[in-house]
């Protein structure tokens with residue numbers, strides 16, 4: 001059997017709604033595949049009891065269809081579903097990379113991005129590239145209508161996942177339909193700062209660029225304790241804090257030496273609100289790996 005490890009991802013990063021994404025060094029999904037006459041799916045791991053094994057409802061089914069690559073697919077979830085950590089995308093990315101290799105389809109990693117995004121359409125209604133792109137390519141990605149731009153980057157991160165479920169579909173329903181020109185000007189400045197920070201491996205500039213006054217405040221209302229956790233992380237030295245993907249994970253950028261303290265502060269802040277949480281001390285990492 002072929003084994004693929006595809007990483008969790010964090011999309012948006014505040015100022016890059018539906019455009020920016022990063023691969024996280026951890027957690028990850030591990031997917032094992034072998035050729036078969038038809039697609040079958042077996043799920044284990046974090047939250048797997050909530051994920052359908054029906055190929056028409058699982059992201060990997062659409063990917064297998066798109067590649068015309070029927071297989072027995074075993075998915076061990078390291079990335080909990082509805083986490084804001086690109087859970088459904090990690091499985092889709094792993095399936096795209098693995099089935100391409102298993103069936104010798106010859107697609108490049110870049111060409112596999114829109115194929116994996118067909119899996120995302122199954123769960124969220126839209127074929128977003130902002131999670132599948134970093135899960136396949138690694139690093140920091142900018143996904144637009146014109147395609148995906150990737151740069152390697154190394155920024156320490158803390159991802160704090162509370163025991164709250166926010167579906168991407170619900171979180172998209174609260175996104176404002178319009179923004180003011182002053183908000184647009186601020187967003188362009190922040191997105192430019194963040195992109196430059198990624199090129200320079202500069203956590204200060206990346207953190208500054210994570211500020212967003214358009215989408216994040218609307219979604220914060222879905223996450224009990226968001227404001228307290230954000231304030232606590234900033235007071236502990238985080239250079240920037242925002243919602244990861246559609247939430248409920250809260251993600252902080254920081255200097256390496258502050259990461260452990262920020263992680264425990266975020267856990268405590270959720271705890272003070274009576275919300276259980278787990279924390280990943282992580283960093284920007286590479287894309288899907290085949291073993």
Ligand SMILES: Nc1ncnc2c1ncn2[C@@H]1O[C@H](COP(=O)(O)OP(=O)(O)O)[C@@H](O)[C@H]1O
Nearest residue numbers: 051058059082083084085086087088091123168
């Ligand atoms: N292979 C899969 N892995 C995770 N979730 C999946 C998968 N296939 C389908 N889903 C469904 O996708 C939804 C979770 O996706 P999403 O809300 O995008 O989570 P996340 O924010 O972590 O990406 C759940 O309803 C889940 O049942």
Ligand SMILES: N[C@@H](CCOP(=O)(O)O)C(=O)O
Nearest residue numbers: 011018084085086168245246
């Ligand atoms: N740009 C999307 C990203 C959703 O990410 P997920 O990890 O929550 O699936 C959005 O913000 O809706």
